[in-house]
Amino acid sequence: ETGVTQSPTHLIKTRGQQVTLRCSSQSGHNTVSWYQQALGQGPQFIFQYYREEENGRGNFPPRFSGLQFPNYSSELNVNALELDDSALYLCASSWDNGEQFFGPGTRLTVL
Amino acid sequence: AQSVTQPDIHITVSEGASLELRCNYSYGATPYLFWYVQSPGQGLQLLLKYFSGDTLVQGIKGFEAEFKRSQSSFNLRKPSVHWSDAAEYFCAVGAGTSGTYKYIFGTGTRLKVLA
Numbered sequence: 001e002t003g004v005t006q007s008p009t010h011l012i013k014t015r016g017q018q019v020t021l022r023c024s025s026q027s028g029h030n031t032v033s034w035y036q037q038a039l040g041q042g043p044q045f046i047f048q049y050y051r052e053e054e055n056g057r058g059n060f061p062p063r064f065s066g067l068q069f070p071n072y073s074s075e076l077n078v079n080a081l082e083l084d085d086s087a088l089y090l091c092a093s094s095w096d097n098g099e100q101f102f103g104p105g106t107r108l109t110v111l
Numbered sequence: 112a113q114s115v116t117q118p119d120i121h122i123t124v125s126e127g128a129s130l131e132l133r134c135n136y137s138y139g140a141t142p143y144l145f146w147y148v149q150s151p152g153q154g155l156q157l158l159l160k161y162f163s164g165d166t167l168v169q170g171i172k173g174f175e176a177e178f179k180r181s182q183s184s185f186n187l188r189k190p191s192v193h194w195s196d197a198a199e200y201f202c203a204v205g206a207g208t209s210g211t212y213k214y215i216f217g218t219g220t221r222l223k224v225l226a
Contacts, residue, residue: 033213042115042201042216043155056211090154097212099143099205104154 002027004093004103012109013081021076021106025093031055032074033100034066037088049074050096078108086110113138113206117217124192125225132187132220134202143205144185145214146176150198158200161185172196197224 005024013019025032031050035043045058049068063079072093078085088107092100114137124130136142143162147155159170166178176187185202202217 035214035216040219042203042218043214045213045215048211048213056209056213058213088154092214094212097207097210099160100212100214102147102155102157107152 004091004101006089006091006103006106008106009104010107010109012111014111015081015083017081018077018079019081019108021078021089021091021108023074023076023091023093023103025072025074025091026101029093029095029101030072031094031096032068032072033092033094034074034076035090035092036060037090037105038084039087043090046076081110083110113204113208113215115202115204115215115217117200117202117220119220120218121221121223123223123225126194127191130187130189130192130196130222132200132202132222134185134187134217135183136185136202136204137183138204138206140207142185144176144178145203145205146170146174146185146187147201147203148172148198149201149219155201158187192222192224194224194226197222 007022033048034046037043047057048055052068065077068074088105090105092102094100116135145160146158161178199219201219203214
């Protein structure tokens with residue numbers, strides 16, 4: 001059974017650029033949730049995708065968007081990057097509203 | 112509002128000493144509760160979880176936690192700390208709202224272990 005994987009591991013961007021982060025869900029899971037963990041903070045819920053539709057969103061601006069594909073993998077897109085977007089981005093997969101299994105994260109640095 | 116509070120930002124213990132990390136939650140329904148550990152630059156590792164049943168939960172690496180509904184707490188304990196336990200620890204509650212099930216995390220407790 002393959003766990004949750006994320007790519008890339010690390011990423012450096014400059015302010016104003018756009019970035020796409022990717023997540024492959026665990027086999028058999030149909031739901032992907034994305035979290036942002038700023039330095040020194042706990043993870044914060046960004047949004048969730050269930051069967052290719054957005055299924056709930058946290059307190060993040062519209063420049064944070066996502067997609068889920070038919071194989072249940074997912075992308076997180078962030079437009080117009082700001083310095084405060086520097087963080088560890090975690091994705092978690094689950095079956096429906098069950099227990100979430102986290103990937104290793106993508107560390108984004110915005111200069 | 113749903114929330115998780117970890118009152119201790121930093122804790123320092125000597126190797127071999129006992130450890131208790133505090134976690135309080137605010138959630139209207141029966142909570143699903145979790146403890147995660149995170150080493151520097153790494154992702155989250157699940158230590159243990161509580162869904163229902165026995166309120167004393169055993170986890171990996173010798174950790175245990177006790178769910179106390181009357182105190183809205185889920186404190187993490189270990190009888191004898193090892194130097195390798197130095198890390199950041201996060202408590203989380205699984206919260207369902209309008210069909211969305213998300214995790215709400217505390218701000219974490221950073222554990223330092225003295226040799």
